[in-house]
Amino acid sequence: xxxxxxHSLYRRRRLANLWGIATSMLAMTLxxxxxxxxxxxxxxxxxxxxxxxxxxxxTPAPGTEGGGLxxxxxxxxxxxxxxxxxxxxxxxLAGIYLTEFGDQSKTAALTRFVTDIMLSAPSITIGLFVYxxxxxxxxxxxxxxxxxxxxxxxxxxxxxxxxNMLRLVPGSLREAAFALGAPRWKVSLSVTLRAAKSGVIxxxxxxxxxxxxxTAPLLFTxxxxxxxxxxxxKPMANLPVVIFQxxxxxxxxxxxxxxxxxxxxxxxxxxxxxxxxxxxxxxTTS
Amino acid sequence: xSNPLPSSAQAAHFLKTAERQRTQDWLFHRLxxxxxxxxxLALAGxxxxxxxxxxxxxxxxxxxxIWYVEWDIINEEFGAAIAIVGTVASAGLAMLxxxxxSFGIAVFLTETCPVWLRRPLGTAIELLAAVPSIIYGMxxxxxxxxxxxxxxxxxxxxxxxxxxxxxxxxxxAPNGMGIxxxxxxxxxxxxxxxxxxxxDVFEITPPxxxxxxxxxxxxxxxxxxxxxxxxxxKGVIGGVMLGLGRALGETMxxxxxxxxxxxxxxxxxxxxxxxxxxxANEFGEAxxxxxxxxxxxxxxxxxxxxxxxxxxxxxxxxxxxAKGF
Numbered sequence: 001x002x003x004x005x006x007h008s009l010y011r012r013r014r015l016a017n018l019w020g021i022a023t024s025m026l027a028m029t030l031x032x033x034x035x036x037x038x039x040x041x042x043x044x045x046x047x048x049x050x051x052x053x054x055x056x057x058x059t060p061a062p063g064t065e066g067g068g069l070x071x072x073x074x075x076x077x078x079x080x081x082x083x084x085x086x087x088x089x090x091x092x093l094a095g096i097y098l099t100e101f102g103d104q105s106k107t108a109a110l111t112r113f114v115t116d117i118m119l120s121a122p123s124i125t126i127g128l129f130v131y132x133x134x135x136x137x138x139x140x141x142x143x144x145x146x147x148x149x150x151x152x153x154x155x156x157x158x159x160x161x162x163x164n165m166l167r168l169v170p171g172s173l174r175e176a177a178f179a180l181g182a183p184r185w186k187v188s189l190s191v192t193l194r195a196a197k198s199g200v201i202x203x204x205x206x207x208x209x210x211x212x213x214x215t216a217p218l219l220f221t222x223x224x225x226x227x228x229x230x231x232x233x234k235p236m237a238n239l240p241v242v243i244f245q246x247x248x249x250x251x252x253x254x255x256x257x258x259x260x261x262x263x264x265x266x267x268x269x270x271x272x273x274x275x276x277x278x279x280x281x282x283x284t285t286s
Numbered sequence: 287x288s289n290p291l292p293s294s295a296q297a298a299h300f301l302k303t304a305e306r307q308r309t310q311d312w313l314f315h316r317l318x319x320x321x322x323x324x325x326x327l328a329l330a331g332x333x334x335x336x337x338x339x340x341x342x343x344x345x346x347x348x349x350x351x352i353w354y355v356e357w358d359i360i361n362e363e364f365g366a367a368i369a370i371v372g373t374v375a376s377a378g379l380a381m382l383x384x385x386x387x388s389f390g391i392a393v394f395l396t397e398t399c400p401v402w403l404r405r406p407l408g409t410a411i412e413l414l415a416a417v418p419s420i421i422y423g424m425x426x427x428x429x430x431x432x433x434x435x436x437x438x439x440x441x442x443x444x445x446x447x448x449x450x451x452x453x454x455x456x457x458x459a460p461n462g463m464g465i466x467x468x469x470x471x472x473x474x475x476x477x478x479x480x481x482x483x484x485x486d487v488f489e490i491t492p493p494x495x496x497x498x499x500x501x502x503x504x505x506x507x508x509x510x511x512x513x514x515x516x517x518x519x520k521g522v523i524g525g526v527m528l529g530l531g532r533a534l535g536e537t538m539x540x541x542x543x544x545x546x547x548x549x550x551x552x553x554x555x556x557x558x559x560x561x562x563x564x565x566a567n568e569f570g571e572a573x574x575x576x577x578x579x580x581x582x583x584x585x586x587x588x589x590x591x592x593x594x595x596x597x598x599x600x601x602x603x604x605x606x607x608a609k610g611f
Contacts, residue, residue, distance in 0.1 A: 027389070
């Protein structure tokens, strides 16, 4: 029996399908090519600039040879470290509030909404804000101001990941603890938070990754420092701002160091992201 | 069998424990609440402090600041129009390029990609979304701009520059910097981000809908355009707006390549400036009234991105609510 088929319609549909799939594959190839190209450029320029001097010497004066990024690396570590120390407890407690107490509360819903927006808010305006409250009032740029700006960016990240991870903890676990007569705070801290531990660590790692590469909020807060400085109440060198300054300069040596610094930051961020994934996978499979 | 009822001494003891625990819980509840409200305080603090610092400028120019085409530091005549046009144009061009690309990537990852490749490719895209934006800026300045000048600007100007009506779009010095170059670099930056949001939204389409469509004989493309896309419409728009919010507020990827000129851009190739790049370039040396005008720019940027992001968030949460199938 001959099939009664509308051949022209069939052909048209098949062509449209082919066209659609081909363009989506093209988009994927194009996207991946560009992104791999960026990574390739970064790695080839960055590795060419990496040597031990980067870790052992301070940033060189304009137009001179040699030098490294020691002061910038130390400054970044100090500021990021302090921010994480402050942001982690705040973010975790706030995240606990959103999951354990925030289901019926309007404030919690509003907080959740605002947190989500703060996650993508322009970081340069956070730099402006911190300049207004912690630099203009004190009269000088400082590592503390830089750290405060980074904390403001890190808290929403920790908060939202903590909330999402706590929500994955089965309700029966909570109910079992309540049935034993445990008070809420004990249930939150010793049962749910412990059950979601690896997920919360994921959030902290992601927050570190996020603030390690932030440049804009440090421009007007920590500023920069040509010299080695471990006093956080003074202007402080940091990798992102040094990279920005060096890359925009006309000096070849500075540009070389900027690539080296860019590679260091990107490697840190990628390793942290991969670690976060490994932690989270352990949690979901076990 | 022992007496199940506690003695009165025991009962008093239990009651005391319960009371203590209730106080502890109340304290714990309030403590965590205080920390979460700090986010709201930060938001209010940002808006208020930016506005207070911008006040001298708003007091002098009023609402005219927004459309006043002037940025004269010496004569203290400031308007936001140049920076707003640069911001909106570069972010708009970025989205024009990034949206179709991200859509294609998301379609590929959810529909046509072999299953064993799905996870590694998806992870690669997500990792790229985490690369700091300054890397995109450096790539734009050192690698992209020279190639863009030689292989895109010069040929485009030769072919289209003489055409009536659209010819003016391609004028200007072909040095690789400018609004279009900034838009393209921004597009590279937001593609991984928008693509991973879109993929996540596509995945909330119930498999049963998709399978029924395939069962009726739909082609892959028909399933995407007639089932998945209508079903996830709000989420897709939300994802695009999330990307737009990022692009509008981005500093580093733009500052390196936009050209940093305080002039109204007249073509796609002419150098311009965005709000964020003006701030990054000028704030360090600004004082008094100039600084207050920069705060005014920052205030406008914050309000614009806040609205875009809020709308994006509402769209996405509606899409997720509709998931209840």
